[in-house]
Amino acid sequence: MPTRLYRFHCTDGHDLVVDLRGRRLPTLALVRLHAERVALDLMAHGGHLDWFGWWVEVYDQNGRVVLSKAFTNVRIDRPSSRNGAEDVA
Template identity: 50%
Template sequence: MENKQDGGQPVNRRKKLVRRPVHACGHQGKSSTAQRFRFHCSDGHHAVFDRVGRWVWDPLLVWIHADQVARSVMSSCGGRLDWTGWIVDVHDQAGRHVCSLDFTDVRMDRQAA
């Protein structure tokens, strides 16, 4: 992306993206390529499997999407259920475990990001 400053000189505003691994759903920097992650939900007895996955460019979005998935599953079930023991279990495209998010750590009164 090239813009011109007031003096007419071109300025390159594109940032170089560096590939860094996702670690414990933390933000480790942007990736130069998108990765597909799957967001499975389970309590050890029942499960909701993510058969499609989601392409993610920024590792921070893995954490945000896991939160959205948990809220979506909780809101789609009628009535108040005990979500203790339920987790969103995130895996990368190679099937490696990336992180887990307890449903009990998700606040339902938060707006979707």
């Protein structure tokens, strides 16, 4: 299955956490899942910030936004660790 490169940037409109490496994924469903995991990981390891106004913006290899998800809409019951289904790159 062909994969595309996506970058998962996180911001609150003022501060920005840039994904310089990106991730190759084959489907938008896996892009959505990885976006949630990026948000969960940042909330778990990014200090004691107020994450209320933060969101993940996912860009494709052409620089177009393909997904934007607020941290407040992330399902916290998902594990933040990677699983085999996601590790396609």
